[in-house]
Amino acid sequence: MIADALKSVSEGVCSxxxxxTPDNFVQYCPRFIDGFFTTFELLAIASVLGLMVAVPMALARVSENRLLSIPAYTYIYVFRGTPLLVQLFLFYFGLAQFEAVQNSFIWPVLRDGWWVAVIVxxxxxxxxVAEILRGGILGVPNGEVEAARACGMPASTRYRRVILPQAFxxxxxxYGNEVILLMKGTALASTITVLDLMGQSRTIFSRNYDLMNFVYAAVLxxxxxxxxxxxxxxxxxxxNRHTGPRKTEGSSKKPDTAKAGVPA
Amino acid sequence: MKRNTIISIIMAFGFAAGVAACGDDAKKSEEKMEKKEVATAGEITIATEGAYPPFNTKDAAGELGGFDVEIAKALCEEMKKTCKIVAQDWDGIIPGLEAKKYDAIVASMSITDERKQKVAFTNPYYSNYLQFVAKKDAFADTAALEGKTIGAQRSTVASKWLEDNMGSKATVKLYDTQTAAYEDLKNGRLDAILSDIYPAHDWLKENGEYAFVGEKIDIDDKIGIAVRKDDKELVKAFNDALEAIRSNGKYEEINKKYFPFDIF
Known part of the structure; x- marks a missing residue:
């Protein structure tokens, strides 16, 4: 049903x-738009889920408890240190080799290239993102953490009200950079049968051998x-709205005095 | 003094750059001459895919072999030209020809109208048919494949036929290589594959639990050698050589090595 709705949306956009738009785009327009939606879907789901995994992972990574920090360090090291394409192939073709996986409850999910792409x-x-957040957490000024501690905040409140908001x-x-990189990473999903924007462009290319397809994909x-x-x-x-110059009426002539009002 | 040093350094750089530029030019013109010479001496670079057994394959040592490669070598011998055979991924095989990375493609390429707009073809050197492959006795005929998940290699006549004829009746998955499609047939992601008949025949020899489904599909698919559109001489040379190896028994000899029936 969702697929039908999306189809009518992409046909609507195309009309x-x-x-x-150029003729050779119009001919395959619904495919391009459909691929665009799939790319957006992959990006949106993976970035939200990724952030949800990354926050506890970053906290574990900076933890002084080695039982937490070592597994988190390993996770980050392994998945940052291997190419996305290798991870996709290992999860898509590699896992599928084992009959135990094929017979398990998770197979209906792993069977579908789209789900494998989302997971990977x-x-x-x-x-x-965990590593980026770790940098953020370590970047929170010591004074602020100490002040929170001096106020008698327990660690959980400290993280919730002082450290994490500042770290973000x-x-x-x-983090914005990483989401853009992730968007570009989604193009690799086309290698495991997902018809994202790249997958659609390549399929269209296989029909008309027109390199302009990739220009259209690049524009999208x-x-x-x-x-x-x-x-x-x-x-x-x-x-960061609290860090800019304070907006006071009629003071636009003297930005310096406005700035002076901001606490250091 | 200081200024002099700076000026002399700048001059030295300028001189070096100039010499380097001259060197480049000299090299280029040398290369050009060399190329011309080679062209008249009769060296042809031929591209094949190397991932389409038994027509073109790469062995463990990276050496290219198979029916296409042997035909190419026989044709070169007939034309009295030295040939260099290189491997090129299927997706980029026509753009590579246009970019003059090689002069001909002998890679089991079907002669289609879309491709004819980009390249010129020789007379066919064999005929291809399509046929579905699935688990033995899983499907009585092709009608039983409706609603199933069927795979094919992207950018092939099989994928085109599949999308055009089964696109609305079944889920179509496209793969970068034929091997990847077979992999997903084996692990159960695909219910069937639509493949070129001779490579499938070859694959079935080693995978006894699978079999052809239904009758072979005749799509009037002729396989030819692709060259650049303006290379009319080369087309003629290939056609003459092809005729020669057909009549002197060389073609039959190669054919017999791979298939017990005539595939011309």
């Missing part, structure tokens, strides 16, 4: 943009990354 992209990005602020630009990818960059910057501004 709107049809008159202003999630794991891969969570390792990177510090890590945000790097650029639009997506533009949208991401823009929304990340917007949110960054919001996160």
């Amino acid at each position: 709107v943009i049809g008159p202003v 992209l999630t794991i891969n990005t969570s390792a990177y 602020r510090i890590a945000w630009p790097a 990818y650029l639009m997506l990354s533009g949208l991401l960059t823009w929304s990340f910057r917007l949110f960054e501004k919001r996160l």
Whole structure:
């Protein structure tokens, strides 16, 4: 049902943009838009799930308890240290070799290339994001942590109210980068039968041998990354709204005095 | 003094760059001359895929072999030209020809109208049919495959036929290599594969639990050698040589090595 809805959406989009796009794009337009949605889907799900895995992973990584930090370190080391393509092939073709996997409850999920792509992209990005967050956590000024401690905050409150919000602020630009990298990583899903934007472009290319297909794909990818960059910057501004010059009426002539009002 | 040093250093760089540039030019023109010479001396570079047994394969040592490669060598011998055979991934095999990385493609390529817009073909050197492959006795005929998951290699006549004729009736999965499709047939992700008949015949010899489903599909698929469109001389040379090896028994000899029936 969702597939039908998406199909009608992509046909709708195509009928709107049809008159202003080149003919060889129009011919395969629904396929391009369909692939675009799949790419967006992979990106959205993997980045949200990846962040959810990354937060506890980063906390474990900075923990002084070795039972937590060593497994987290290993996880991050392994999944950051191997190519995404290798991970995809190992999960898609590698796991499927074992009959135990084929007979297990997880097979209906692993059977589908789309799910394998979601799982692998999630794991891969969570390792990177955990490391980015670790940097953020370590970047929180000591004074703030000490102040929280001096106020008598227990560790859980300290993390929730002081360290993590600050860490996110510090890590945000790097995190935005990682989401863009993840978007580019989704193109590899086309190697395991997923018809994402890249998969659709390659399939169309196999029919008309027109290299322009990849130009159209690149433009669509650029639009997506533009949208991401823009929304990340917007949110960054919001996160750091307390650090900019204070907006006071009629003071635009003297920005220096306005700045002086900000606590260091 | 200081200024002099700086000037002399700049001059030295400039001189070095100039010499290097001259060197480049000289090298280039030398290369050009060499190329011309080789062309008249009759060296042809031929591309094949190397992942399509038994037509073109790569052995453990990286040596290319198979029906296509042997035919190519026989044709070169007939034309009295030295040939270099190189491997190239299927996806990029036509763009590579256009980019003059090689002069001909002998890689079991079907002669299609879409491809004819990009390249010129020689007369066919064998005929291809398609046929479904699945677990023995799993499907009585091709009608039973409706609603199932069927795979094929992307950018092949099989994938095109599959999408055009079964696209609405079954789930179609496309693979980068034929091997990957077989892999997913074996591990149960695919219910059936649509494949070229002779490679499937070869694969079935080693995989006894699988068998052909239904009758072979005649799609009037002729296999030819692709060359650049403006290379009319080469097309003629290949056609003459092909006729010669057909009549002198060389073709039959190679054919017999791979198949017990005539595939021309």
